[in-house]
Amino acid sequence: MTPEVSTSPTLPDAPEAPGTPDRSFVDGVKWFFSFENRFLAPMLITLILLAGQLSFGFLESYWKTSLAIVTAMFLELVLGRLITGKFPHLASAYISGISIGILVRSPAIWPYALCSLLSITSKYVLRVKDRHIWNPSNFGICALLFLAPFSVASLSIQWGNTFLPMLVVWVLGSLIIYRLKRFHICLTYVLSFAIFSALRSSITGHPFLAEVAPITGPMYQLFVFFMITDPKTTVKSWRGQVLVAFCVALVEMILRLNEIVHAPYYALFLTGPAANLIEIWWNSRQRPRAMDFEGAA
């Protein structure tokens, strides 16, 4: 069986373009903000990149970010062609590359390329029942944070001195994610994070604002909008998605209580695949039963 790999963060097999010439302007706008627009998520992450870079210059360098993007897209093309026999859509690789370009912090150049290579390759190697179970950029970043701390850290700065750029990205991001029917994941995670911040505060005695501080940074915007919502590596049911988002926040809280600096990445690294494996196992149990039932009928 030819492996199916993620070609878009939203809907891999969605139609390519608006299509018919008689489509009205309103329909066009609706389509633009629809589940079917494969370019919506890439546009959102590009918006975050531009907001951060133009207002505060938060990139390590244009070259490093470009390297991460180009490497991810190039490898996606190569592996897609070699493994599946066709050229894949590059939206997913673009998002992985840009996430890496923003989130990885290293004075060296090689981690940007290596992280992209690891992320994309992981999609083709780490598969169960023909489904990749780790979010690619989450896997790549965790691998480097774990294996190469001597040369790699992650984005830890904030949006300058003002709420405005952050607010713009949160509002626009929320609207877009809402249209993509994944807002419940973000909302669950953010609310859970806030509740667990209060819980951590009561346990550690540290101010609540100190505990909630990390989520005000741009790293969390990428994490919330792109990593925990990735359709290919989240479970399928609405309730399951809400539960997994809650579990990510819960595991993150446990890691934070143990003073793990990169708690959100590791929480998703642990929780996401576990949830996917449970779902795969559950589905494999359901199918034979359904077949038995059909046979009986």
Next chain:
Amino acid sequence: MSKRIGKPLLIVFFLALLATPLVIKHFNARSESTRSETNGSSALARYGFQLEESSKSAGINFTHQTPTFDPKLKHIMTQVAVVGAAVSVVDFDRDGWNDFYVTNSGEGSRNALYRNQGDGTFKDVAADAGLADLNSRETGVSMGAVWGDYDNDGYEDMFLYRWGRPELFHNDSGKRFTRVSEKAGLPQWINAGTAIWFDYDRDGKLDLFIGGYYSEKINLWQLSDTKMMPESFEYANNGGRKYLYRNLGECKFEEVSEKLGLRSNRWAFAAVAADLRGTGYPDLFVANDYGVSELFFNDGGKRFREVGNETGVGYQPKSGMNASLGDVLNRGHFAIYVSNISEEGILLQGNNLWIPREGTSGDKLKYDNLAREMGVELGKWSFGAQFGDLNNDGHIDLYLVNGYVSDDQNRSYWYDFAKVAGGNRAIISDAKNWPPMDSRSLAGYQQKRVWLNDGAGKFIEVAQAVGVRDIYDGRSVALADFSNRGVLDVVTANQRGPALYYRNTVNPDHKWIAFELEGRSSNRSAIGAQVRVFWNGLQQVQEVSGGSGFCAQNQRRLHFGLGKIEQIDKVEIRWPSGKIEVLAAPGLNKVHRLKESA
């Protein structure tokens, strides 16, 4: 591709990718361990020098103490009272031997002026000179001192900057110092992070730049509220203002920063001035904590123009804690070294070595950060650094001190620090939101860096090998020839730790030449004078500095190592007044004492 072949190949490729960081780490560790195995006499043979910590035998017994600020800061006191250990070198009594001054910061603690007795020992004469008892809650506590002969009487005067009231002391013929702060018109309170002397308008009188760290409106002993922390970890603009005091003569100064365009409320931690463009006028570089560095081009002494972004040095915000200059490539141009924070897996800002880009000059000057390529990027939580030819091989080396808070070695504050540092302005700027440090360490117990310039574009780290093994929280470092032997010794000032004196032993086959300059129409300290030494097709430029590094000042004397040569081609001296003098093939292994021609 056949699936039977493709999948295993893909797995091998994936495993190779995972193994890549481990391979890189292995090779890095191997080359480092080879270097640290060298020590003692083998270091002298291999690297051409060795350093021996000699403070005890030299009679130096100084330990820095920290202040206790407003009780509202009690939970993060070690993080706020984190600087103040500083060292500056001066020959205050003009006896031909370099002395040095170290600052203390605890209320009631004493600063020390170590007079060089010329026999390898020093004696603290600060009390007799009137420069000891300068730290109190009422006046503020010392952060550093810089020396310059502001009245051109031949004796170096001292400017002391504090988190508190800044002070100017007149040197009374090398015997005592008289406080002249009011006469000079200095402000009542600045939480200063840096200060340097320079003659920005080349009128022959030394002017004074002061960079504020905390806002001057804050009295750290009496806080009205706790909103005094930086509003951002990398974009803060709520620090102290800048001051430029133009020397009018007769101990009168006029504050001209606003008029000349020096407007900034970044958190200044280090400054250095030098003529970077060949205009004859000193430009000003300021390294800021919690933000980008600033480079101010000096337009004829009439105006300063901030060009950090255009030149490349002010693009990426980091935690600037040092500014020092050195001609690292022997091309006749200054590189600028800025230290920052690097902690494995948490925060890897990397230090910056700004090298002038070939083919750019004047107003079009551009810099590239070559710290990584040249091997001086990662110095942990770095503070002061100084360039100097430690082995007299003709290539200037780099000495860096580091370490933030060394407390309980088994408990780290990094997690809580990183948690709040990434937070929004409303959170980070309020001290009450910062979790208590509870005696935890933050980037403490760090190994210093001694980077040896190999002359081929690389620096090699040799600290352990040459005898630098202390792990105090280093702040300030100064280089000077304390024994008039033609070698650069090292003094370091450590926060909550002892002042250390590293005596240098250098391969005697390596030649050197040094210059002590005295201005006539230029300022008498000759601050701003440039000396270029030409030999073997190389040239190296150095400039007399009124302060560099972190809260530090090297010896006034300019020291050039030359390697194994018999003679040099020529020496060119450009005085601050603009006069140029050339010495043809001056003698080696000696200090040349030169007065500006009338």
